Amino acid sequence: MAVIETDRAPIIARATDDSPSSATLRQSWEGRPGVGGWLATVDHKEIGKRYVVTAFIFLIIGGLEALALRVQLARPNQTLLTPEQYSQLFTMHGVTMIFLYALPVLSGFSNYLWPLLLGSRDMAFPRLNALSYWVFLFAGIFLYSSFVVGKGPDDGWFNYVPYASLAYNPGPNIDVYALGMVLLGISTTVGSMNFIVTLAHTRAPGMSINRVPILVWGTLTASVGNLFAVPAVSLAFFMLWMDRQVGTHFFDSTAGGQPLLWQHLFWMFGHPWVYAIVLPAMGIVSDALPTFCRRPLVGYTAVALATVTTMVLGFGVWVHHMFASGLPILSLSFFGAASMVIVIPSAVAVFAWIATIWTGRPVFTAAFLYFAGFVLLFVIGGVSGFMTAAVPLDWQLTRTYFVVAHLHYVIIGINVFPVVGGVYYWFPKVTGRLMNEALGKWSFWVMFSGFNVAFFPMHILGLLGMPRRIYTYASGLGWGTTNLIVTIGAFVFATGILLFFINIFLSLKRGKPASANPWDAASLEWSTSSPPPAYNFAVIPIVASRYPLWEDRMDEGAGRSSVGAGMLLDRGRETIGTTLLDAEPDVILKMPGDSYAPLLMALTMTAAFVALLLHSRWGFGIAAVVTVLTSIGWLWPERSLMQIETGHD
Amino acid sequence: MIERALTKGTTNEQAADGIAIPGRKLPIGSKGHLASGWLGMLTLIATEATLFAYLLFSYFYLASHALGAWPPSGAPHLRIAVPGTLILIAGSVVMWWGELGIKRGKPGQLMIGLAAALVLGIAFLAMQGIEWSGEPFKLHTNVYSSLYFTITGFHMLHVIIGLLMLAVLLLWTAFGYFSADRHSAASIGVMYWHFVTIVWLAVFFTFYITPRLG
Numbered sequence: 001m002a003v004i005e006t007d008r009a010p011i012i013a014r015a016t017d018d019s020p021s022s023a024t025l026r027q028s029w030e031g032r033p034g035v036g037g038w039l040a041t042v043d044h045k046e047i048g049k050r051y052v053v054t055a056f057i058f059l060i061i062g063g064l065e066a067l068a069l070r071v072q073l074a075r076p077n078q079t080l081l082t083p084e085q086y087s088q089l090f091t092m093h094g095v096t097m098i099f100l101y102a103l104p105v106l107s108g109f110s111n112y113l114w115p116l117l118l119g120s121r122d123m124a125f126p127r128l129n130a131l132s133y134w135v136f137l138f139a140g141i142f143l144y145s146s147f148v149v150g151k152g153p154d155d156g157w158f159n160y161v162p163y164a165s166l167a168y169n170p171g172p173n174i175d176v177y178a179l180g181m182v183l184l185g186i187s188t189t190v191g192s193m194n195f196i197v198t199l200a201h202t203r204a205p206g207m208s209i210n211r212v213p214i215l216v217w218g219t220l221t222a223s224v225g226n227l228f229a230v231p232a233v234s235l236a237f238f239m240l241w242m243d244r245q246v247g248t249h250f251f252d253s254t255a256g257g258q259p260l261l262w263q264h265l266f267w268m269f270g271h272p273w274v275y276a277i278v279l280p281a282m283g284i285v286s287d288a289l290p291t292f293c294r295r296p297l298v299g300y301t302a303v304a305l306a307t308v309t310t311m312v313l314g315f316g317v318w319v320h321h322m323f324a325s326g327l328p329i330l331s332l333s334f335f336g337a338a339s340m341v342i343v344i345p346s347a348v349a350v351f352a353w354i355a356t357i358w359t360g361r362p363v364f365t366a367a368f369l370y371f372a373g374f375v376l377l378f379v380i381g382g383v384s385g386f387m388t389a390a391v392p393l394d395w396q397l398t399r400t401y402f403v404v405a406h407l408h409y410v411i412i413g414i415n416v417f418p419v420v421g422g423v424y425y426w427f428p429k430v431t432g433r434l435m436n437e438a439l440g441k442w443s444f445w446v447m448f449s450g451f452n453v454a455f456f457p458m459h460i461l462g463l464l465g466m467p468r469r470i471y472t473y474a475s476g477l478g479w480g481t482t483n484l485i486v487t488i489g490a491f492v493f494a495t496g497i498l499l500f501f502i503n504i505f506l507s508l509k510r511g512k513p514a515s516a517n518p519w520d521a522a523s524l525e526w527s528t529s530s531p532p533p534a535y536n537f538a539v540i541p542i543v544a545s546r547y548p549l550w551e552d553r554m555d556e557g558a559g560r561s562s563v564g565a566g567m568l569l570d571r572g573r574e575t576i577g578t579t580l581l582d583a584e585p586d587v588i589l590k591m592p593g594d595s596y597a598p599l600l601m602a603l604t605m606t607a608a609f610v611a612l613l614l615h616s617r618w619g620f621g622i623a624a625v626v627t628v629l630t631s632i633g634w635l636w637p638e639r640s641l642m643q644i645e646t647g648h649d
Numbered sequence: 650m651i652e653r654a655l656t657k658g659t660t661n662e663q664a665a666d667g668i669a670i671p672g673r674k675l676p677i678g679s680k681g682h683l684a685s686g687w688l689g690m691l692t693l694i695a696t697e698a699t700l701f702a703y704l705l706f707s708y709f710y711l712a713s714h715a716l717g718a719w720p721p722s723g724a725p726h727l728r729i730a731v732p733g734t735l736i737l738i739a740g741s742v743v744m745w746w747g748e749l750g751i752k753r754g755k756p757g758q759l760m761i762g763l764a765a766a767l768v769l770g771i772a773f774l775a776m777q778g779i780e781w782s783g784e785p786f787k788l789h790t791n792v793y794s795s796l797y798f799t800i801t802g803f804h805m806l807h808v809i810i811g812l813l814m815l816a817v818l819l820l821w822t823a824f825g826y827f828s829a830d831r832h833s834a835a836s837i838g839v840m841y842w843h844f845v846t847i848v849w850l851a852v853f854f855t856f857y858i859t860p861r862l863g
Contacts, residue, residue: 006830007674124685193692197685227692231700239707239799247789248799250707256721256792258714261707268703577683587683588675632817637826637834642678645828 006642010576010588014565015538017529021570022538028573029121029534031594040594042126043534047133048112049430052423054137055105056501059416061144062096063494065089070454074487076475086471087154088173092147094157095177099184100140102277102415103222107132107191109422110219110280112430114195116525116532117213119204119541121575122591124197127598127634128190134602135187142606143180146172153177156469158270158321159240161251161262166244172613178241179609185234186605192223192230202575203583204524206543206561210304213523213546214297217304218283221311222276228315229276233269236262245615260325267318275314277411279307281418282349285371288425289353291521292368293360296547296554299352306345306352313342323394332391339389346382350375365519366440370421373448377413381406384459399469402462408455420447420500427504428518432530433511439503447496453489457482522547527563539566540576543583572640590641597634604630684833687840694844697807701848704800705855711792720793722785724860729783733776734853740769741846744815748839754829756822763819766842770812777805797856804845804852811845814838 015021031037031046041047069089072081081089111129115122123129146152151173155164164174199220203212240262242248249255251262290297297303319327319335353375362368384406388394397403420443428434466479473479517526526549528537544559545551551560567576569588577587604627611619637643676683712719747762781801786794818838821827827835 005677007676009674125689128689189696193689193696196692197688200688201685227696228699231696232703235700235703235707242795242799248795249789249792250711250795252792256711256715257795258711261710264710265703265707574677577685585675587680588677589685590678628813632813635817635834637821642680643684643831643834644826645831 008588010567010569010585012566013539013568015568016564017533017538019538021568022533022535024570025535025538026533028570031534037594039599040596042122042130042592042594042598044111044115044123044126044129045430045532045534045536047129048108048110050133051104051108051111051136053108054133054140055101055108058096058100058140059105059497060501062093062101063497065093065096067490067494069093070487070490072471073473073483075484076473076477076480078472081471083471084154087156087469088147088150088152090469091153091156091159091177092144095143095153097411098157098273098277099181100136100143102411103188103273104136105419106219106222106277106280106415107136109284109419109426110195110215111191113426113525114198114216114219115202115536116429116528117216117523118198118202119207119524119537119543120198120202121536121540121569121573122202123194124200124202124589125194127592127595128194130595130598131602132187132191132194134599135183135190135605138602138606139180139184139187142183142609143176146176151176158266159262161240161243161259162253164240164262165251175241175244175613178237178244179613181237182234182241183606183609185230188226188230192226195219195223196227200580201577202589203578204541204543205567205576205578205583205585206559207578207583209581209583210301211543211546213283214286214300214303214307215280215283217307218280218286221307222279225272225276225311225314229269229272231269232265233273236265236269239265241612260322263322263325264318267321268315270321271318272311272314274410275311278414279310281415281422282307284418284422284425285353285374286349287523288367288422288521289371290356290360291425291519292363292365292371293356294363295356295360296522296550297352298355298359299348300546302348303352306348309345310342313338313345317342320389320394323391324398329391336389336391336394340386343382343386346378350379350382365424366435366437366444367421367424369441369444369448370417370424373444374413374417374421377409377417377451380456381409381413384409397462399467400462401458401466401468404468405455405458405462408458412451412455417447420444423500423504425519426525427507427511428514429525429530429532431508431511432514433507434514434518435507435511436503439499439506443496443499443503445496446499447493450489450492450494450496454486454493455489457486457489461486517549522550524548524563537563537566539564539568542566592638592641595634597630601627601630601634678831679833680831681833681836684837686833686837690837690840694841697844698848701800701803701851704803705851708796708800708855711796715792720797720860721791722793725784725797725857727857729776729780730853730857733773733780734849736769736773736776737846737849740766740773741843743769744839744842748832748836751822751827751832751835752829756825756827759827759832759835760819760822763815763822767812767815767819770808770815770842774805774808774812777801777808800852801856804849807845807848811838811842814841 031041031043068081069086072078072086111123151171153176154173155169159177162168199216239248239250243251249257251257251259253259286297286303317335317339319331320339323332357372388397388403388406424435424440461479461482464478466473514530516529524541527541541548542562544561547554548561548563569575573591573593575589575591576585577589578584579586604623608620608623608627611623679686743762743765747759750758750762788794788798815838818835821834
């Protein structure tokens with residue numbers, strides 16, 4: 001089909017999924033059936049679902065590892081695991097949860113939801129989106145490749161040198177971790193670029209920057225943060241690999257290198273990353289909680305600004321992970337103070353959620369329970385974080401179970417609880433079926449009580465001086481009973497997670513069919529059918545407020561959004577490009593279709609990293625050349641995307 | 650052309666009720682800075698610039714902790730680095746001129762710019778190769794040599810990627826793909842090439858100038 005028009009005034013029309021125009025859209029947007037179509041798809045909904053499912057599989061793997069650790073620690077002097085097995089298990093537990101679950105699951109939510117929230121038909125770069133998923137999957141497999149043969153990463157997820165240097169850890173364990181993290185960094189980076197451009201360029205007309213849902217603010221902030229943080233860790237791991245395999249001396253103190261450089265680079269990345277894995281989850285709560293409180297979020301602007309402020313401050317607090325490393329006291333004071341300042345934007349968000357519940361009319365659904373539980377856990381995790389921001393207290397508590405308790409309250413509390421609540425909330429949109437509410441409430445109470453039984457006593461263990469990362473402990477230290485309680489709590493918590501997964505499987509088959517808007521929610525994704533058609537919206541909506549579907553009930557301004565009538569854009573794969581701040585239409589974007597290029601490129605990039613691991617120069621050279629050729633083919637200008645001079649031939 | 654577009658589009662008739670056409674026509678597809686790829690390249694440059702910032706942070710961090718002289722073998726000489734820097738800047742200037750050409754509908758000017766920048770870039774690489782082989786140290790000699798070869802190596806890798814882009818763009822321009830109206834790919838590639846030049850200035854300043862500042 002030769003596309004020959006170079007500009008056009010979009011047709012504004014009223015249309016539904018049954019309109020003839022929607023039949024055209026379906027033809028343009030639906031992928032091919034079969035395995036080929038499955039491998040080639042660039043549909044953001046498909047990629048989002050894959051991200052979430054893959055991340056949940058890693059959550060289960062990481063959870064089983066944690067249970068093994070807890071069985072080992074349940075009593076003193078246990079010998080279930082050898083010290084080496086224990087080291088690999090706690091390292092892979094951390095790597096899995098932090099890198100292969102926590103961010104990818106949120107990327108999954110945002111990939112699925114963003115175009116629906118923004119009133120668009122896909123992400124700005126659909127093929128890059130597919131690449132981001134495939135590289136994530138292959139990097140995850142890569143990181144596990146040596147673990148399955150008993151040589152997994154074993155120096156903890158922050159992998160300090162000189163423990164991780166060749167002299168003290170000669171096996172492939174650390175090389176796999178180092179190269180795997182560089183590969184995973186590529187996935188995170190291209191995914192973040194995609195979110196940023198999607199926000200800047202593909203919102204529905206009228207969705208000015210002060211009308212986007214908070215989840216979008218959260219993921220945008222996380223993405224910008226990743227863009228500036230991920231290079232630090234990729235570089236650190238690459239330098240470590242070079243130190244180990246090429247003979248450089250970056251971290252080698254015998255030749256002028258500095259082990260502390262590792263800690264600086266790692267935490268310059270690590271702390272912004274903490275916010276990257278919680279801000280989008282906080283966004284889930286800020287968007288979904290108001291639905292169950294039957295009122296808009298209290299303090300939208302304050303919460304949006306708090307989100308951004310948290311990340312900005314998050315770049316200036318990395319040294320609070322290094323208080324015990326002998327840095328000058330003055331700098332510790334500065335970083336301690338900066339860490340405490342983060343309490344302010346965090347408290348702004350907490351009070352906004354509490355006020356939303358307080359002044360609303362809460363409906364106690366399973367999802368609501370998860371969100372409300374999250375607020376409580378966030379406060380507990382925040383307080384213990386505030387405590388360790390005080391330098392003297394941190395000197396006492398660092399490397400004890402107090403820090404383990406803190407980070408689990410923060411990461412499970414702020415990531416897992418909102419994510420599970422978010423699944424209850426958006427499951428009907430994704431699958432067209434509601435999840436079982438009764439089982440949902442059971443799963444919440446089991447998870448919530450199990451979580452607190454498992455992790456609250458860890459604070460006490462830390463205060464009693466139990467160090468983290470020890471594979472066993474002597475009896476008579478007074479830690480035995482508390483550890484047994486922690487282990488019991490961990491299994492109760494795992495049972496709660498199991499109930500949640502059982503609910504998913506039961507509801508997929510037997511859940512009550514869901515309408516387009518089963519919760520009577522306010523944002524755009526609920527205006528299209530459940531599950532949404534391949535093209536998302538029969539017409540591009542026009543947005544006039546933050547709560548397009550609640551406008552009839554809210555006397556805010558005169559403007560009314562239009563969700564039934566809008567730009568048709570049904571000539572092939574099209575969506576509207578809008579301006580950064582005001583979201584005024586300024587270009588009709590031609591979107592690329594399904595392609596094998598992302599999968600091929602992910603495979604060749606992975607092959608290049610495998611070749612590096614095996615010291616195969618030829619293998620690396622071939623993989624690099626194929627990657628370059630694939631990218632040239634991928635980027636080849638296409639007339640159908642109007643990238644080429646159109647008068648030509 | 651326009652007639653065909655109108656007769657092909659059956660949507661006008663099909664989209665039954667409520668048709669309203671906004672007054673303004675919008676460009677379709679990748680046009681200039683409206684292309685998503687333009688914004689995408691900006692984000693790529695942001696993250697790549699950050700990568701170099703962390704590389705140079707590592708340099709200054711290790712330099713500030715060095716015992717004894719820094720650099721251990723004295724400040725690197727300027728005989729090759731200064732002409733190399735000027736060559737890279739010249740490449741950016743001709744590239745800017747070439748892009749100006751395609752904006753005015755002259756693909757020939759773009760091709761000259763691309764070809765000239767390509768030659769200048771290869772010359773820079775060759776000079777870097779000479780510089781590398783003349784160094785009195787090897788990668789594994791000490792931490793300074795590790796930094797030197799790693800950071801200039803990272804930059805050379807970016808030059809190579811940039812040259813690949815320029816070569817492919819030259820081919821595409823020769824195929825007649827670009828015009829005054831449609832040349833996003835060229836603008837995006839040229840922006841990357843400018844980035845490669847600017848980053849070199851930071852690397853050059855760090856390695857060649859700061860040791861001479863006292």
